[in-house]
Amino acid sequence: MLTVTELEIHLRRLPRAFDGFRIVHLSDLHxxxxxxxxxxxxxIVRAQSPDLVVATGDMLDRKNEQGAAFLELARQLVQTTPVYSIRGNHEQYMADHIEEKPILAQYEQELEHVGVILLHDKSALFSRDGADILFYGITLPASAYKPHVVKDPHTCLPPEMVAKHVGVADENRCCILLAHSPLFFPSYAEWGADLVLSGHMHGGLIRLPGLGGLFSPYHHLFPRYDAGRYVRQEAVMVVSRGLGDSPFRVRFRNPPEVVVITLRTGQDQGSRLE
Incomplete structure (x- = not known):
């Protein structure tokens, strides 16, 4: 059963013109x-009256599906709402394999043709009532998804590497970073993100009461960032449980999720502090 999770996220640098701005966060459609x-x-997405829809990667499944399902969805959503999208590990693995690269290129061309804005190591300025905020999309390298990275994520992706991908964070604007893997939240926060939107963890697949998600795509138990909201200093991260799964994965107490975020001005008082 598909669930809708609603969150209010307070951001210190959010302009007052964006108070009440609604983002529908989709991830891992597969x-x-x-x-x-x-x-x-x-x-369901349109019923949330979003100002923006973001898709944070793995919207296709590289071995079983070439993006038709997300294209079907995107064609409908762009009629009323801007849609930003980034690559996840499935898309990036396709980019790194010569036999799959043309398939990915065709898929991304079709997304752009229907009106989706692809943020592959790019930023987009969103303006509203004379104010604006910046959305950044980081394309993580395939190496960022290897199991050994869990032991030292900061070395794999330090803040300066985030800057190499998307540029230096604008100190004068509220900065929202779309990043498929949440593993590198400390680096995202140090880079200068006010809000990070991620997926990849699939909610830990099996969710245990009081303990959270059990499994990680990084092949370790009880991932640190499995689902929900996290706060680190002045940065907030929201991790989606995702919408789909690769074949042979089984969810338990972990229904697919559409996340609806309402932005508010002021300091966030969220839980799961670091």
Whole structure:
């Protein structure tokens, strides 16, 4: 059963013009459909009256699906709402394999053709009532998804490497970073993100009461950032449990999720502090 999770996120540098700004956060669709041509998912997203939809990677499944399901969804959403999208590990693995690279290129061209804005190591300025905020999308290298990275994520992706991908964070604007893996939250925060939107962890697949997610795509137990909201100093991160899974993965107490974020001005008082 698809669930809708609503969060209010307070950001210190958010302009007052963006107070109440609504973001629908989708992640890890993996080619799944909710209704014919994803009409069911599109209806749920539109019902949230979003100002923006973001897709934080793995919207296709590289071995089983070439992006048709997300294209079906995107065609409907862009009619009323801007859509930003980044690559996840599935897309990046395709980019790194010569036989799959043309398939990815065709898929991304079709996304851009329907109106999706691809943030591959890019930023986009969103303006509202004379004010603006910056959205950045980082394309993590395939090496950032290897199991050994868990032992020392800061060395794999230090803050200066984040800057090499997306540039230096604008100190004069609220900065929202789309990053598929949440593992590098300390580096994202140190880089200058006010808000990070991530996925990849699939909620830990099996969720245990009081303990959270059990499994990680990094092949370790009880991942630190499995789902929900996290706060580190003045940065906030929201991790989606995702919408779909690769074949043979089984979820338990972990329904697919659409995350709806309402931005508010002021200091966040969220839980799960670091």
């Amino acid at each position: 080619g799944k459909r909710f209704g014919e041509q994803n009409n069911g998912l599109a209806e």
